Amino acid sequence: MDDYARKIFVLDTNILLHEPLAIYSFQEHDVVIPMTVLEELDRIKDSKRDVSRDARVAIRALEDIFHDATPEQISAGIPFTHDGDHKGTVAIFADYTIKEMVHAFADKAGDNRILNGVLYLQSHYAPREVVLVTKDINMRLRAKGAGVYKVEDYRSDQLIDDVKLLSKGFQQFDGLFWDRVGECQTESRGRATVHTLPAELFEAPYLNQYLLDDGDDFAGRIDSIDGETVTVKDLGHERLMHRQAWGIHPKNVYQGMALDAMLDPDIDLVILTGPAGCGKTILAMAAALELVIEKSMYDKIIVTRNTPEIAESIGFLPGTEEEKMMPWLAAVTDTMEALHKNDVCTDGSMKYIFEKANIQFKSINFMRGRSIQNAFVLLDECQNLTASQIKTIITRCGEGTKLVCSGNLSQIDSSYLSPVTSGLTYIVERFKNFEGSANIYLNGVVRSRLAEFAEENM
Structure with missing residues (x-):
């Protein structure tokens, strides 16, 4: 040159x-x-x-x-x-x-x-x-x-040019799915039923991509891809809608897919995206409590998130690291209150659950150098993190740890990030073909009719 x-x-x-x-x-x-x-x-x-x-x-x-x-x-x-x-x-x-x-x-x-x-x-x-x-x-x-x-702009970590091209984690077929399929090979693998189908049925299939149809009849998830064929695990739309965690049932099929991914022990990383009020945090906390307390699959729950200005202000807040983190993790405590609002004593239930599940609130600043074993980790508000910051958290996760990353790409606070350069967008695309990850876009606001109207009209 x-x-x-x-x-x-x-x-x-x-x-x-x-x-x-x-x-x-x-x-x-x-x-x-x-x-x-x-x-x-x-x-x-x-x-x-x-x-x-x-x-x-x-x-x-x-x-x-x-x-x-x-x-x-x-x-x-x-x-x-x-x-x-x-x-x-x-x-x-x-x-x-x-x-x-x-x-x-x-x-x-x-x-x-x-x-x-x-x-x-x-x-x-x-x-x-x-x-x-x-x-x-x-x-x-x-x-x-x-x-x-x-x-x-610096775009070495930008994988797509338009956020509209971001993978949603599922493919929805017009009409009935089985009307498109001719002969296929079906077999039982333990309690699961799997179908081997021609790859030409799908648009750019990838591992753990969910499949739906308009008839609210079929629901599946891609289990493997082998050249000309795709193996699909049959989940069943009705069974998907009857998944539950800590008393929480899905309000739509998108929440059903999210619960299915979070409760699957073979999936180590679950990425939840979607608008405010779609249920990202409450589903993640419900799944965490179910897996830690009811099923004893993990030893503890670690909740962490980006903390804007925390370096200057956290030192002036009283108490331990967990107590200092509480203002930034109010969304999680609000979620805990919502999960136990019908208990006789909500405060008593929350204190018991916090101790029983060994829930720890951590700042991302203090996650470097750690090795997290046998834990359910919830990384909230990922849209404000760069790819290297999210990598810092993912590489902390050791054996037997499940990580759930959630965020809303329309609520980016950083002046240096946009939806296409956010670390959340980066990991959705980068982990798309990793057999141990799943990504679901939670379409639809279920928080309230007020929140739904605001999301659609403001």
């Missing part, structure tokens, strides 16, 4: 916080790290924010590249590798020496310096392409308005 074909990528701070080793994604091109980015990483690495570890990892990665380099070499760019086609470089650019061209937003001095640096590089290296890479949507808009020709 000649010099003019190589692009110059300028990375914003949020790229290195989102993916600390992002510099290695551009090895055939030239990467520029503005000095302002290093200053911001330095401030963040010593903070108590949940991204401080990512800042330290990014700094160490840069140190590994620059440790023996002279100031002149660092400015000119250090090669990533000396062999193959990867002839790109990574450099540090002293953006604070550039005369200001962008003056807007006095409280955004760091962003202004980065934009000024990009405009300088764009002019200095023309006609080579200079690309600003940032996950900040407003920064992308400001850059374009200031005259930066190329501005991009």
Whole structure:
């Protein structure tokens, strides 16, 4: 690749916080790290924010590249590798020496310096392409308005271009399913009935995908795929609707599929997506209590979630880690109250259940380095996590642990994430063909008619 074909990528701070080793994604091109980015990483690495570890990892990665380099070499760019086609470089650019061209937003001095640096590089290296890479949507808009020709998001972990293409975990057939099927091989495997069907019946089938028809008669789940044939486990629509956990029965077939997946001991990861009020949390907690207390399949329940601003504020809250976490896990305690609202003494029942099920509330910040054995783990509000953050939790799960990830992609709070770049979207697509996982989109709001109207009309 000649010099003019190589692009110059300028990375914003949020790229290195989102993916600390992002510099290695551009090895055939030239990467520029503005000095302002290093200053911001330095401030963040010593903070108590949940991204401080990512800042330290990014700094160490840069140190590994620059440790023996002279100031002149660092400015000119250090090669990533000396062999193959990867002839790109990574450099540090002293953006604070550039005369200001962008003056807007006095409280955004760091962003202004980065934009000024990009405009300088764009002019200095023309006609080579200079690309600003940032996950900040407003920064992308400001850059374009200031005259930066190329501005991009970082999408190495984006598997789909439109959230409408996200797998829902089931395929619904028009009409009756068996009207489509000619001859098929049917056999009994223990208590289960399985059918071997031609693959051409299905649209892009994958393991543990649920199958439904419009006649409310057939319900199945893909058990295996072998070239031209697909083996389907017959669940039966009526049996699916009669699944129950901790006294909770499904209110629609989507909840029935979710309960079926969570109660199946052969499925280690269940991903629940859907609108607010579709029953994600209450179904997960009901399944957890059923499996821990009634069936003794797991030793404890661990509930964790992303905690915005927790690093700054958790220290000022009184009590233990569990007590500090309670404001962020109110949805779970609300769910527990709903599950035991008809008990003679709701508070007494909840205290007993919390002790009996060994329910623990944990912050994601304190999950690193752990190995969780024989536990039912509920990771709530996944839509606000990056793929690397969710990976941190999944890789904590040891032998005999089941993980349920839930979230609503229309309620993303992070300014750096969108529905297609959310870690929740990433794991739905990445684990689609893993035999130990299932994903269900819970269609329909069952919380109340008020919630249903709001979801459909607001």
